[in-house]
Amino acid sequence: MSASPSTHTALDRGGPAQPLLLLSGLKKHFPIRGGLFGATVATVRAVDGVSFAVRKGETLGIVGESGCGKSTTARLLMRLMEPDAGSMVFDGEGVGQNAQTGGITLKEYRRQVQMVFQDSYASLNPRLPIEETIAFAPKVHGISASEARGRAHEILAAVGLAPASFARRYPHELSGGQRQRVNIARALALRPRLILLDEPVSALDKSVEAQVLNLLVDLKEKFGLTYVFISHDLNVVQYISDRVLVMYLGQVVEQGPVEAIYDRPAHPYTRALLASRPSMDPGMRRTEPPLTGDPPNPINPPSGCRFRTRCPFAEGVCAEREPVHSALGGGHEAACHMAEPGSGHSQTGRLAA
Amino acid sequence: MSDVMERPVTATANATPLVRLRDLSVRFVSRDATMHAVNGVDLDLAAGEVLCILGESGSGKSVTLRALMKLLPKSACVTGGIEVAGRDVQAMNERQLQDFRGSDVAMIFQEPMTALDPVFTIGQQIAETVVRHECVSRAAGMARALELLELVQIPSAKRRLAAYPHELSGGLRQRAMIAVALACKPKLLLADEPTTALDATVQIQVLLLLRKLQEQLGMGVIFVTHDLGVAGEIADRVAVMYAGRVVEEGPVGAMMRGPLHPYPRGLLGATVHGGMRGQRLTTIPGAPPSLEALPTACSFAPRCAEAEPACLAGVPEPRSPVPGRSARCIKVAAG
Numbered sequence: 001m002s003a004s005p006s007t008h009t010a011l012d013r014g015g016p017a018q019p020l021l022l023l024s025g026l027k028k029h030f031p032i033r034g035g036l037f038g039a040t041v042a043t044v045r046a047v048d049g050v051s052f053a054v055r056k057g058e059t060l061g062i063v064g065e066s067g068c069g070k071s072t073t074a075r076l077l078m079r080l081m082e083p084d085a086g087s088m089v090f091d092g093e094g095v096g097q098n099a100q101t102g103g104i105t106l107k108e109y110r111r112q113v114q115m116v117f118q119d120s121y122a123s124l125n126p127r128l129p130i131e132e133t134i135a136f137a138p139k140v141h142g143i144s145a146s147e148a149r150g151r152a153h154e155i156l157a158a159v160g161l162a163p164a165s166f167a168r169r170y171p172h173e174l175s176g177g178q179r180q181r182v183n184i185a186r187a188l189a190l191r192p193r194l195i196l197l198d199e200p201v202s203a204l205d206k207s208v209e210a211q212v213l214n215l216l217v218d219l220k221e222k223f224g225l226t227y228v229f230i231s232h233d234l235n236v237v238q239y240i241s242d243r244v245l246v247m248y249l250g251q252v253v254e255q256g257p258v259e260a261i262y263d264r265p266a267h268p269y270t271r272a273l274l275a276s277r278p279s280m281d282p283g284m285r286r287t288e289p290p291l292t293g294d295p296p297n298p299i300n301p302p303s304g305c306r307f308r309t310r311c312p313f314a315e316g317v318c319a320e321r322e323p324v325h326s327a328l329g330g331g332h333e334a335a336c337h338m339a340e341p342g343s344g345h346s347q348t349g350r351l352a353a
Numbered sequence: 354m355s356d357v358m359e360r361p362v363t364a365t366a367n368a369t370p371l372v373r374l375r376d377l378s379v380r381f382v383s384r385d386a387t388m389h390a391v392n393g394v395d396l397d398l399a400a401g402e403v404l405c406i407l408g409e410s411g412s413g414k415s416v417t418l419r420a421l422m423k424l425l426p427k428s429a430c431v432t433g434g435i436e437v438a439g440r441d442v443q444a445m446n447e448r449q450l451q452d453f454r455g456s457d458v459a460m461i462f463q464e465p466m467t468a469l470d471p472v473f474t475i476g477q478q479i480a481e482t483v484v485r486h487e488c489v490s491r492a493a494g495m496a497r498a499l500e501l502l503e504l505v506q507i508p509s510a511k512r513r514l515a516a517y518p519h520e521l522s523g524g525l526r527q528r529a530m531i532a533v534a535l536a537c538k539p540k541l542l543l544a545d546e547p548t549t550a551l552d553a554t555v556q557i558q559v560l561l562l563l564r565k566l567q568e569q570l571g572m573g574v575i576f577v578t579h580d581l582g583v584a585g586e587i588a589d590r591v592a593v594m595y596a597g598r599v600v601e602e603g604p605v606g607a608m609m610r611g612p613l614h615p616y617p618r619g620l621l622g623a624t625v626h627g628g629m630r631g632q633r634l635t636t637i638p639g640a641p642p643s644l645e646a647l648p649t650a651c652s653f654a655p656r657c658a659e660a661e662p663a664c665l666a667g668v669p670e671p672r673s674p675v676p677g678r679s680a681r682c683i684k685v686a687a688g
Contacts, residue, residue, distance in 0.1 A: 206624050210625070273554060282585050
């Protein structure tokens with residue numbers, strides 16, 4: 001493929017220090033309508049004030065349980081839905097603005113940001129041979145049909161599917177792992193800078209999962225990509241990410257470099273999540289689960305700190321005030337009263353060290 | 354702790370096994386193709402033992418489990434001996450099966466929302482089982498249902514008796530399904546990936562609950578999973594399936610420390626765990642075989658790094674280098 005590093009530098013506008021994507025105060029609430037006249041009876045606070053940055057060339061892992069807002073965040077990132085509030089800045093330019101205000105249009109944004117979905121079958125058009133699927137987006141963006149097909153063949157080879165035998169196949173003629181490779185190829189077809197991977201390996205068998213993870217690592221290097229990797233599998237996220245973001249009920253509770261999050265988790269939720277991983281060693285079995293109960297419903301999240309209903313350290317202050325993000329050094333921050341000096345929590349400072 | 358985990362297989366070997374599978378084969382015959390889903394599985398389960406069947410999709414693990422309860426569709430061609438609690442499952446008629454399912458054997462499924470009936474309350478569904486099998490009154494059945502919900506640690510159990518499945522969270526629904534399965538104190542519990550759809554913090558709760566209940570009630574459990582970590586948490590013994598055959602069987606600790614067969618060895622290497630950052634993952638090349646033709650050689654040979662011409666000569670017989678462990682690989686020393 002001809003996407004040399006120089007084309008990326010040409011695209012790079014803000015310089016290396018400028019985050020590739022900067023999100024601040026992103027919110028998405030879904031109204032639940034009911035009653036006779038369809039009035040709004042409740043609101044699902046799927047994403048409730050999420051701010052983070054994706055740095056150039058990194059892999060940012062996002063972890064959390066179902067209902068924590070990971071997938072809504074992904075859809076907002078991709079602008080598959082409009083956020084209710086908050087702003088998105090892509091390499092220094094506001095997303096979704098027009099040429100007069102100096103932003104980046106949605107069409108151009110989506111050329112630079114692509115997504116890979118979890119369900120490899122549902123996300124491919126069953127009536128198109130895979131080369132047509134891959135060539136579709138380049139054609140939409142004004143590349144001639146023959147050139148787009150040539151590019152599709154190059155990318156198929158790059159993801160490990162020989163174009164001669166695969167290009168004319170339909171999605172149902174491929175295995176799950178091969179289909180996920182096609183999805184990755186389609187995402188690469190526009191030569192994007194950021195790829196959003198929403199549980200890309202969760203539906204695959206273990207032996208195939210490792211193949212796809214290796215491929216993702218190779219492609220990132222080859223094409224100079226930046227990844228946002230969403231998964232519920234903590235081991236996979238630890239393997240692939242440079243920085244990790246932990247979400248709980250629509251909010252970011254902790255973020256930082258992968259070593260800091262996995263070796264020195266500060267938020268009680270992160271600690272419980274990490275301790276919940278089954279160990280492969282039968283000699284290390286536990287008798288008590290790290291957490292009890294299910295994640296609460298995001299329709300009526302608890303007041304103050306949203307984790308307090310399941311937190312073993314919860315105190316009065318946790319119900320009264322929402323914790324702020326406290327820096328723990330090295331870009332590691334946690335939203336917990338115990339990490340915030342002077343918050344009034346009796347265990348404050350125990351974590352700060 | 355570890356001696357509890359590695360309960361010697363020999364201790365219970367002289368008693369009649371709870372489950373005895375001999376040369377179980379299942380074929381699905383349709384107009385276009387025949388799928389050889391299970392091809393000669395021998396398995397024993399002692400009373401009070403937890404066996405994990407580990408395998409990837411299409412390995413035949415769920416089909417084996419369903420055959421034990423005769424839950425497969427009529428189109429499935431099942432051969433071989435299936436004995437559960439001393440009874441021949443294959444020979445049972447519909448009426449005998451109704452008595453057998455629920456009282457001797459019970460099953461829990463991956464997706465509680467589709468396994469539970471959406472139009473009956475949790476309490477009614479548990480009581481129904483109790484009333485059917487133990488011929489007690491509806492009120493007594495409801496009282497049992499309450500005990501069971503407390504047993505599976507559902508908070509405010511009394512209120513939850515009147516709840517419909519959609520009113521419960523995923524973890525509570527899974528607990529309710531376990532309560533339905535345990536209603537008549539089965540000797541054998543079959544679990545088909547019961548924690549796969551759950552969140553991490555809930556999965557570990559349900560796994561620990563299942564292990565506690567198994568010890569408390571002395572049930573035999575066959576647990577189907579694709580997750581090595583889950584097997585590590587719950588199993589006494591593991592049987593690894595590939596292309597419809599058990600390729601390796603043995604105590605969980607020994608299996609995890611050093612698998613005999615190249616397939617579980619590759620699986621362990623390909624499973625991502627902590628401390629692998631920056632390293633390249635070892636993978637198993639290729640994909641599992643199609644089961645449209647009955648395998649005549651080692652099914653894993655095309656993906657195996659150690660394969661040699663002798664591997665294609667025939668289906669390897671199980672070899673047992675140490676008592677209690679066996680593997681279907683010609684490279685394993687016969688004991």
